[in-house]
Amino acid sequence: MFEPWIVLILAGISCLVGFAWLALAMNAHWQQVMGTSAPSTQVRIKLRLLGGLGLLLSAMLCFIADRPSMAVLVWIMFLAAAAPSVGMLLSWRPQLLRMVWPSR
Numbered sequence: 001m002f003e004p005w006i007v008l009i010l011a012g013i014s015c016l017v018g019f020a021w022l023a024l025a026m027n028a029h030w031q032q033v034m035g036t037s038a039p040s041t042q043v044r045i046k047l048r049l050l051g052g053l054g055l056l057l058s059a060m061l062c063f064i065a066d067r068p069s070m071a072v073l074v075w076i077m078f079l080a081a082a083a084p085s086v087g088m089l090l091s092w093r094p095q096l097l098r099m100v101w102p103s104r
Contacts, residue, residue, distance in 0.1 A: 004065040008074065011061035015075075015082040018054025020100045021047045023086050033094045034103055047101065055079070 023029045025047035027038040039047070058078060062071040089096055 007061050007065040011058045011065065011075070012078050012082070014054050014061060015058035015078040016085060017100050018051045018058060019082045019086040020051075020089075020097050021054060022051035023090060024097060024101050025051060029090060029094075029097075032090060033097045036103075 024033060025039070025044050030039045031037065038044075059071075059075045062075040062078070065071065066074060086097075
């Protein structure tokens with residue numbers, strides 16, 4: 001269907017966006033990125049659900065691209081790279097995370 005490298009790029013993007021959604025579900029990060037008070041309970045639940053689904057999609061894409069033993073390793077490496085990347089974005093340019101949840 002698709003080349004494995006394309007599927008892995010999609011897995012990495014899905015992992016990064018999933019962690020960004022999970023970060024935005026936290027009051028402090030929401031205020032830092034959006035500049036407004038904490039998100040509503042419904043928005044917070046949607047962000048948490050989407051974040052978990054993004055990480056799950058990332059794992060599924062890794063399993064599509066590679067055999068299971070390699071897919072688990074690649075997925076863990078994506079997790080290990082995406083989480084600090086979101087943290088660095090939050091400390092360096094938090095407004096860039098507005099792209100994953102445009103509230104205005």
